[in-house]
Amino acid sequence: MLAERVKKIKPSPTLAIDSKAKAMKASGVDVISFGVGEPDFDTPEHIKDAAIRAMKEGFTKYTAVGGIDPLKDAIIEKLQKDNGLSYKRDEILVSCGAKHSLYNIAQALYGPGDEVIIPSPYWVSYPDQVLLNDATPVFVRTYEADSFVLKPEALEAAVTPRTKALILNSPSNPTGMLYDRKALEKIAALAVKHNFYVVTDEIYEKLVYDGACHISIASLGEEIKALSLVVNGLSKSHAMTGWRIGYTAGPAAIIKAMTNIQSQSTSNPNSIAQKAAVAALTGPQDFVAMMHGEFDKRRKYLVEQLNTIEGMTCRMPAGAFYAFPNTSKIYGRRFGDRVIAGSNDLALYLLEEAKVALVHGAAFGDDDYVRLSYATSLEDIIRGVQRIREALGNLKAGK
Ligand code: PMP
Ligand code: GLU
DSSP, X not given: OOOHHHHTOOOOHHHHHHHHHHHHHHTTOOOEEOOSOOOOSOOOHHHHHHHHHHHHTTOOSOOOTTOOHHHHHHHHHHHHHHHOOOOOGGGEEEESSHHHHHHHHHHHHOOTTOEEEEEESOOTHHHHHHHHTTOEEEEEEOXXXXXXXXXXXXXXXXXXXXXXXXXXXXXXXTTOOOOOHHHHHHHHHHHHHHTOEEEXXXXXXXXXXXXXXXXXXXXXXHHHHTTEEEEEESTTTTTOGGGOOEEEEOOXXXXXXXXXXXXXXXXXXXXXXXXHHHHHHHSOOHHHHHHHHHHHHHHHHHHHHHTTSTTOBOOOOSBTTEEOOBOGGGTTOEETTEEOOSHHHHHHHIIIIIOEEOEEGGXXXXXXXXXXEOOSOHHHHHHHHHHHHHHHHTOBOOO
């Protein structure tokens, strides 16, 4: 018999769609994938070389549970340089991807009776990680008309004596929303006033466009820093999704608890990947700028095109690599006997009829939308948009 907690969760929908698209491709179907959020660029050579060197030098054994000192130091330097944040080694934990960092936080902080506030639309793993730790996710809806920014009034209305933490994600997956300093200051003031933690997932920080600037809420003062757990990783910034390196910076006592959890679950993150991560953080950063430039071109093209498809409207995202068009006007239309009743039906229809994979908005807590990752080649984006346009053109008005 399975434990009760397992019955509350589902597989990651983004990973499930990616597996389905990959299986279709493997069986010879020409699927265009806007599904998973994974840079299509290869990991830069100098990073791979560092990993090869590590293996050749026999750096293939257990390391310190929380990560090797040179990697912690590279992370400390990065946080200082990019985010204006000062941390010591005992305030850093390296884990097996940012998802694992978030999970360690969940295990260390959340328990029965605790409430964790999650602005919606949200990234798919936040609610399930809360549920896996017997706590309650409390969703606070954000709206397209407000650029999906969490309103302080809405946040405060959701706070109770049981509120343990707020999970913030800026730039956001899936909306592409980016908080400015003013909005963060208001949220920080509420966290300090009501004494809850802020889990700040900054994995897309390098992907902000139009001259905008990413700000870490933890950098807004000592009081909010003491309540912040800054989560970041190498997956998106350095095209290293498979290497599984993420990290948390936060108060030493929490980092210690998380390190103990890690020592009893995964032990250290992969030793070779840690050496590669040192090279990624301390080596040349021109790759990051190149990738950013490419994503920016695709972002503009994709969003412009989506807005020319009848039934869809799409905001220009300020960050990350996702377009999040509103598709609610399409709901109710028909294809033969089939009714497109919501985002799930739409995603399935597009996968089956147009051979285009994207993620239904319901997976992120908002059925009015679908998510397209533009971390895929411009060529595929051009072909994919054409297929979507044609498939939607084949739908008939509902009765
Ligand atoms: N946070 C967000 C918002 C994400 O989109 C992802 C996607 N991979 C992660 C965390 C986890 O990244 P990883 O575990 O690959 O570091
Ligand atoms: N974060 C990516 C996404 O949202 C990767 C998938 C996952 O980790 O769930 O597509």
